[in-house]
Amino acid sequence: MPPRLEWQWRRDCRELLELPELSAEADPKPPGIVVQRSHCPGCGHQLAAWENVPVLSWLLLRGRCRGCGMRISAQYPVVELLTGLLFAICVWQFGWTWQAGAAIVFTGLLVAMSGIDLRTTLLPDQLTLPLLWLGLLLSVVVPGGLFVPPVSAILGAAVGYLSLWSVYWAFKLLTGKEGMGYGDFKLLAALGAWCGVGAVLPIVLISSVVGAVIGSAWLMIKGRDKATPIPFGPYLAIAGWIVLVLQFDLLGSYARWVGMA
Template sequence: MAFLDQNPALGYPLAAGMGLLVGSFLNVVILRLPRRLEWEWKRDSREILGEPDLYDPPPPGIVVERSHCPHCGHQLSWYENIPVFSWLALRGKCRSCRAPISPQYPLVELLTMLLVVACVWQWGFGWQGFGAIVLTCFLIALAGIDLRTQLLPDQLTLPLMWLGLIGAVDNLYMPAKPALVGAVIGYLSLWTVWWLFKQLTGKEGMGHGDFKLLAALGAWIGLQGILPTILLSSLVGAIVGSIWLGMKGRDRATPIPFGPYLAIAGWIVFMWGEQIIGAYRQYAGI
């Protein structure tokens, strides 16, 4: 790791290449994990209710099954599965049936590459850089799933929280106490907003996954990062959400996933929270 820190001309291209490969895997997680979870929920519900088993083959797994075209089932060869480059070479279409391939694939791969490089630029190639990459990948997957399905699976939010707390045991980014308090306050802050909104309106203003995501972020950014994350995510969500509703012609009752805004704000605070808070205190004269 010290060698890569001392030779950034080698380290950054390696980080970029790894980011592209990991981004390709994150696409698989974003697309397949919700389908696997839905299949498991239906199977478990039938078992609990005592209903007869149905022939319901499981959807493709996340690791074992090869990538394939969702339209014709054509299994991709290795040269059709090169991040970004294959999509460009195929001009965004399946080689077998010529159906369009979603631009989500290269966009997620490029986004992951850029954020991975940003992580090693900010934290270096040691354990802090590795932890930042892990957090980034979890947040990309969670944001992508929430955008598509309005779900924030426990299978991702809870491990992310525990990883943050485990890292704090060794003081990776902060001591254990601020990380633990950050996780608790992160959960309770949004839970309180949800509970008050439900008491006043009789409706649920957000999903429980949002509480768990902010708790997970709290384990990585600590207590002092919770308020900036909430404020920044609310601001971005209000602006982007209003623009999206206007473009789609939807009313304000239309549910909008909040997870992506939490992920964006939490990542920014994780990367540059101290600088942001310091600049604010200097500006406010605190």
């Protein structure tokens, strides 16, 4: 998706600047996502059905293209295993219900967005906005809401967006720098639509803790300084998934802990 977005942005910029459109040879269109068959980026070999089975095909091919022998990144089986495990947890948590089906869609979009954000620091509108609208629709079309009622979903989307938007502008006014991207606002709005307004604060808190731990470890391993920008989207995704799928109630757990203390 990122190469296709960048290709379209270049075309839009040339049109805005009234520059001549580049030929297909000078600026080839990146491969399709849905219609075009999967193929090797090295030699163009189109994958047969048995070469496209998650995890198993990578093992059978020993991590190399059957056409040219080019190494296939281990990212493929790792992401496939992770996604399969998360899907299984959704079914284990909700059973064979509509909630499980919706949670699987929710999970798949979060995995895709996390991977894209980690690699490119982009959170495409093509993923964040459908997630937002789907969360709002599921609160309306199902009596009482599939996960949360409509009022909570609408307020969750609004509070989610405005909370990070406010932090962004406060940080920019104080430092003159941009602390995060607009994609983070939209992702938190989507998570608020799915999890409800009461989950926005727990999601922000959990994502901040997860981001601090994982981000610090990553900077140490890579030998980077603290000024290195770190994508925040994956940590929001982790927190949102924990709250929705695992039904983790941070504020409720804290209240019970205080009561016991």
